[in-house]
Amino acid sequence: xxxVAQPEDQVNVAEGNPLTVKCTYSVSGNPYLFxxxxxxxxxxxxLLKYIxxxxxxxxxxxxxxxxxxxxxxxxxxKPSALVSDSALYFCAVRAPMIKAAGNKLTFGGGxxxxxxx
Amino acid sequence: xxxVTQNPRYLITVTGKKLxxxxxxxxxxEYMSWYRQDPGLGLRQIYYSMxxxxxxxxxxxxxxxxxxxxxxxxxxxxxxxxxxxxxLYFCASSSTxxxxxxxxxxxxxxxxxT
Numbered sequence: 628x629x630x631v632a633q634p635e636d637q638v639n640v641a642e643g644n645p646l647t648v649k650c651t652y653s654v655s656g657n658p659y660l661f662x663x664x665x666x667x668x669x670x671x672x673x674l675l676k677y678i679x680x681x682x683x684x685x686x687x688x689x690x691x692x693x694x695x696x697x698x699x700x701x702x703x704x705k706p707s708a709l710v711s712d713s714a715l716y717f718c719a720v721r722a723p724m725i726k727a728a729g730n731k732l733t734f735g736g737g738x739x740x741x742x743x744x
Numbered sequence: 745x746x747x748v749t750q751n752p753r754y755l756i757t758v759t760g761k762k763l764x765x766x767x768x769x770x771x772x773x774e775y776m777s778w779y780r781q782d783p784g785l786g787l788r789q790i791y792y793s794m795x796x797x798x799x800x801x802x803x804x805x806x807x808x809x810x811x812x813x814x815x816x817x818x819x820x821x822x823x824x825x826x827x828x829x830x831x832l833y834f835c836a837s838s839s840t841x842x843x844x845x846x847x848x849x850x851x852x853x854x855x856x857x858t
Contacts, residue, residue, distance in 0.1 A: 729792030
């Protein structure tokens with residue numbers, strides 16, 4: 628069975644400072660990894676994904692994430708946080724098997740990011 | 745515009761009163777799923793469908809039903825809702841093509857069962 632852990636319920640950061648949201652995963656085989664963001668009263672918005680290739684992936688809104696196979700981690704980063712980045716962030720993993728449960732994603736519990744001016 | 749729509753967006757109901765949450769996608773996607781979101785638990789898959797008339801249980805299917813009579817629609821049915829089904833529900837769809845791993849999520853339905 629696959630699982631995702633987001634060890635921090637909340638991350639507080641000052642505007643302009645680097646932002647990191649941690650994620651570790653467990654899955655059989657090579658993982659497909661994703662980050663989604665949820666703003667208040669909104670659905671999930673896709674930020675970025677790692678499928679294969681370069682371990683550093685770049686996504687929307689200046690976010691990037693680094694895939695580390697040995698540490699089974701996929702931390703989300705942004706060099707300079709904005710107040711508008713305040714939201715709920717979810718890490719998710721999909722098993723590599725084709726047609727796996729309708730492309731089921733297994734999500735972490737979410738990390739709330741609060742960026743203060 | 746490519747999108748997944750859900751209705752209603754907000755629903756307050758009483759225990760035992762049957763309800764249906766609709767989901768529709770306009771991308772001709774084969775795969776569709778329902779998830780529920782609960783604090784600290786992230787999103788968990790309730791049911792999924794691989795195509796018309798092909799559905800199966802996800803991780804938390806108890807108390808829910810689904811149907812897939814048309815490719816674009818995937819309603820979630822609660823025959824006898826209970827308070828523990830109070831949650832935020834998301835419908836998602838994806839294709840079997842080259843970008844099959846990309847999921848598109850609806851805006852969510854917040855359900856309260858009293």
